[in-house]
Amino acid sequence: MANHKGSEGTVKVGSNAVAEIRSFSIEETADTLEDTSMGDTARTYLSSLTNWSGSIDVFWDETDSSGQGALTIGASVTLNLYPEGDSAADTYYTGTAIVTSRSVSSSFDGMVEASIGVQGSGALTETTV
Secondary structure, three states: OOOOOHHHOEEEEOOEEOOOEEEEEEEEEEEEEEOOOOOOOOOOEEEEEEEEEEEEEEEOOOOOOOOHHHOOOOOEEEEEEEOOOOOOOOEEEEEEEEEEEEEEEOOOOOOOEEEEEEEEOOOOEEEEO
16 A cells, blocks of 8 residues: 655646645535435435535745746636656646635734635546656
């Protein structure tokens, strides 16, 4: 069984790495359609449309124009998410995403951070480098 450290991960907008990543997450879901009919003794379902969304947490870097700067509200981007890094044979996820939220927070005793929310548009593909 292979294990990986979270510090190996990276996120790219197209081929441009997003700077100062703290963490990211992706969630995939599938709708279901009930197809239970009279006479059945238990409810049954069929798989329907799939969906994905995610978030990226970063230390805010206003100079990262092609990474963080490309993730503006409403932008449609090709997002590549690499949980184990981007070396040969590493698995990653790719898909078109719409940036749906962005928050920036700052405190006197901490770093300036940003959190970016995305909604997938179309399928999320799992592939290897």
